[in-house]
Amino acid sequence: MRNFLNNLGPGILVSAAFIGPGTVTVCSLAGVNFGYSMLWALLISVFACIVLQEMSARLGLISGKGLSECIREEIENPAFRFLTLALIFFAIVLGNAAYEAGNISGAVLGMEAVFSSVSFQLGAINLNLWSLLIGGIAFFLLFLGSYKKLEKIFIGLVLLMSIAFLLTAVLTRPDLSEIFKGFIPGSIDAGLLTIIALVGTTVVPYNLFLHASLVSEKWSGPKYLGAVRKELAFSLFLGGTVSMAIVICAAASNIENIESAADLAVGLKPLFGSSATLFLAIGLLAAGITSSITAPLAAAYVVQGCLGWKGGMSSKRFKAIWMSIIILGVIFSSLGIKPVEIIQFAQIANGLLLPIIAIFLFWIVNQASVLGEHRNTLVQNIIGFIVIALSVFLGAKSIFSVIQNL
Known part of the structure; x- marks a missing residue:
């Protein structure tokens, strides 16, 4: 047990990254709008996450390199390498900017549940004070490099919120037969964007790089492959269970609409009563700040790998990337759009970006020059192909439905 606890780390961080404000919001919306009927989509998302993150973890363990660095080194054709790295560069940077806006907006939801909304005019932009404050905290922690010291506190708060949802899911005494029915796939047309959002909030594209x-x-x-896989499976199964508990809480709470943290907190009232809003506010703040640190850091690592930069976090170019992501996140979260809508958009964007990143990961883990005898087996390729095909299908169907509605 002691060895297992010592091995906890990367998988827990990945799990904590996807149990952020986006997960709480999207899973709550899924429960409110569709009851238990989206549990099957969440289960498939967790399975897909385990499959893809195992490939990513195996790549890091065997090669000792990041995904973007491996892609840059393995593509021999200069023109194709440039186009590929440019695609990844812009997809991750823009995707993480949207995701950062969702993270900051989630933390803002927590602040506004306790304090009133405060904004001020800066030129043509109306900035939310809480967005600026959250962005400033993330900036300060990354700049000093002290975020690792506070990471345990933030993860502890998020895990505390997770335990609360698990306990609440039991206290609401949901209809078990309805829950089991929710794991049977149904029509995807009515809730297509919700399904993509659930995939996007579980299988976060930048986590594959990070x-x-x-x-x-x-x-x-x-020799550590077994430990890596066990730690990953445990962490992501725990995260998936929490996500399902949030859906169950929301479905059993009879909420009609979600626009604020106070609405989200209704799902916690069976356990916390009148203190539910305050507790959720703390959890959203912790989850938002933690993710607000992780997203820009991951983007900087991706850009560093794509461009072959050296120097790590101390280099000015590395800092310039994560600073840009934070600034874009603050601006996007201050545009007057409802925070819940920003968070949901970020998860949908993640779901659409996922197939692109997953295809590159799938290609790399099949290269003998990178992983040798530890490259994908036939079974891993079949499972990986199914996961990628499903993500491509959902993304293509979403784009087609948008075109139809134009």
Whole structure:
């Protein structure tokens, strides 16, 4: 048990990253709008997450490199390499800017549940004071490099919120037969964007890059492959269980609409009563700040790998990337759009971006020059192909439905 606890790390961070304000909001919306009927989509999302993150973790462990660095080194054709890296560069940077806006907006939801909304005019932009404050905290922690010292506190708060949802899911005494029916796939047309959002909030594209880097820093060599897989499976199964508990809480709470943290907090009232809003506010704030640190950091690692930069976090170019992501996140979260809508958009954007990143990951983990005997087996390729095909299908169907509505 002691060895298992010592091995906890990268998988827990990945799990904590997707149990952020986006997960709480999207899973609550799924429960409110569709009851238990989206549990099957969430279960498939968790399975897909385990499959793809295992590939990412194995890549980091065996190669000792990040995903973007491996892609840059493996593509021999200069023109194709440039186009590929440019696509990844812009997809991750823009995707993480949207995701950062969702993270900051989630923390703002928590602040506005306790304090009133405060904004001020800066030129043509009307900035939300809380967005600026959350962005400033993330900026300060990344700039000093002290975020690791506070990481345990933030993860502890998020885990506390997670335990609360698990307990509340039991206290609401939901209809077990209805829950089991929710794991049977139904029509996807009515809730297509919700399904994509559930995938996007569980299988976070930037985590595929971040996980490989985290594993390569913690372990080295194939002898740790078993420990990596066990830690990953435990962490993501825990995260998936929490997400399902949030859906169950929302479905059983009889909420009609979600626009604020106070609405989200209704799902916690069976356990916390009148203190539910305050507790959820703290949890959203912690989740938002933690994710607001992770997203820009991951984007900087991706850009560094794509461009072959050296120097790590101390380099000015590395800092310029994560600073840009934070600034864009603050601006996007201050545009007057409802925070819940920003968070939901970010998860949909993640769901559409996922197939692109997953295809590159799938290609790399099949390269003998990178992983040798630890490249994908036939079974892993079949499962991986199914996961990628499903994500491509959902993304294509979403784009087609948008075109039809134009």
